[in-house]
Every structure is written in structure tokens, then in C-alpha cells.
Amino acid sequence: MTARITIPLISTNRLRMEVDGDGVTTLVAAKGCPLSCKYCINAKVLTDTAPSNPVTPEELVEMVKIDDLYFQATGGGIVFGGGESLLHADFIAEFAKLKPEGWKLTAETCLNVPEENLRKVLPYLDYYIVDIKDMNPDIYRAYTERGNEAVLRNLRILAENVPQNHVKVRIPAIPDFNGEEDRKKSVEQVRAIGPDFRIEVFSYIIRGEETQEKEAT
Ligand code: SF4
Numbered sequence: 001m002t003a004r005i006t007i008p009l010i011s012t013n014r015l016r017m018e019v020d021g022d023g024v025t026t027l028v029a030a031k032g033c034p035l036s037c038k039y040c041i042n043a044k045v046l047t048d049t050a051p052s053n054p055v056t057p058e059e060l061v062e063m064v065k066i067d068d069l070y071f072q073a074t075g076g077g078i079v080f081g082g083g084e085s086l087l088h089a090d091f092i093a094e095f096a097k098l099k100p101e102g103w104k105l106t107a108e109t110c111l112n113v114p115e116e117n118l119r120k121v122l123p124y125l126d127y128y129i130v131d132i133k134d135m136n137p138d139i140y141r142a143y144t145e146r147g148n149e150a151v152l153r154n155l156r157i158l159a160e161n162v163p164q165n166h167v168k169v170r171i172p173a174i175p176d177f178n179g180e181e182d183r184k185k186s187v188e189q190v191r192a193i194g195p196d197f198r199i200e201v202f203s204y205i206i207r208g209e210e211t212q213e214k215e216a217t
Contacts, residue, residue, distance in 0.1 A: 005090050007088045010029045010030060021106055029042075030052070032087045035144040068103075076103075077104035077126075078099070079108060086113040086118060089117040089120040105126050110132075111151045131170045132171055133148070139178050143178075159194035165197075167198065168197070
């Protein structure tokens with residue numbers, strides 16, 4: 001018997017307006033991330049003990065279809081976040097086959113996943129929001145505790161396989177880790193890979209509980 005595909009669902013967040021692209025969206029947050037960012041905004045997704053619910057693609061369609069009319073009328077849909085959404089590539093592909101036509105699917109991702117995960121979702125996802133951290137491998141490793149080779153490879157795959165203006169690359173100002181010159185270099189390097197990628201430079205605003213705030217587009 002084939003094992004059921006599930007995601008460890010943490011939460012769904014309905015009726016988001018123009019937050020992650022066009023229209024009304026529902027954010028689906030699932031547990032798990034390959035990185036250990038120093039200012040993680042969602043640290044609970046990293047721990048094995050964080051509360052989560054195993055949910056199948058069929059169950060998720062049932063949960064989110066309450067907003068079908070809003071998705072259809074506004075060009076919105078589902079945003080897979082987390083954690084790292086592309087850890088759940090098989091789930092996303094199955095969900096995409098079951099969902100009603102017209103819903104747009106977006107992944108929020110750090111792209112630090114195996115190539116096969118990205119290739120599995122390429123036929124199904126409409127938009128990508130990539131948190132690139134910093135393109136400098138030393139800064140990246142200091143901030144995330146991982147190398148960024150997979151990120152660069154996957155960014156090239158996106159540039160070659162999806163409309164580049166469907167990819168938003170977010171470049172954060174990370175206090176104590178990168179400076180203005182670093183971010184300029186990151187923008188140049190991202191542009192060299194995907195000239196028509198949409199690029200957003202923004203700041204992490206760090207308060208008691210870490211949050212992010214957009215600084216410039
Ligand atoms: S990629 Fe996101 S969820 Fe993962 S550790 Fe970094 S900030 Fe946290």
C-alpha cells in the first residue's frame with residue numbers, strides 16, 4: 001500500500017489581501033526548514049516538538065475551498081510557506097492536481113532544497129517568492145549555517161523554466177551580517193541570473209519577537 005502524502009500543518013491564514021502577489025490568498029504553513037537563520041521569524045517551524053497536524057492534499061483542499069469564490073474573483077489562491085515549502089514538493093504536486101481550476105499557487109521558499117524537489121513543482125506552481133538571504137556564500141553560511149550552492153543552482157533553474165517576472169527575489173538587510181554594499185552585490189548577482197526577476201530589498205526589524213518589514217522595492 002502506498003503511504004499517504006501529508007504535510008505537518010501548523011496553520012492556515014485566510015483572506016490575505018495583496019500580501020504575496022495578486023488577489024486574496026490563504027497561507028498554508030507547514031513545519032520543517034533546512035536552515036537555521038539567526039533571526040528566524042518562525043522558529044517554531046524548526047523544532048520537532050512544535051505542534052502540527054498531518055494533513056493530506058484532499059483534506060487541505062476541503063479546508064481552504066471555503067474561499068474558492070474569492071480566489072476565482074481576485075486571481076488569488078494558495079501560498080505555501082513554512083518553514084520551507086519545497087520540502088513538501090510531492091504534497092504540493094498532489095494538491096495542485098486536486099484543486100479547482102483558477103486557483104493560483106505560490107511557494108515562499110529559500111530554494112535551499114534538492115533539485116528534484118524544485119523540478120517536481122515546476123509544472124504546478126505559478127509564482128515563487130524567494131528569500132535569498134545574501135548571495136555571498138560566507139555571509140550566507142554565517143547567517144544560516146548552510147552553504148548556498150543549491151540556492152544558486154535552483155535560481156538558475158527558475159530563470160530557465162518559469163516566466164522570470166513570476167519570481168520575486170527578496171534580499172534582506174540582515175543586521176550584523178550584511179551591509180549596503182553586500183546587498184548591492186546580491187542584487188547584481190541575482191540580476192545576472194534572471195534579468196527580469198522582480199527584486200525586493202527589505203529590512204528585518206528586530207523587536208522582542210522578530211518581525212520583518214519591507215524597506216524598498
Ligand atoms: S528560512 Fe525562514 S523558516 Fe527557515 S530558518 Fe530561515 S527564517 Fe526560519
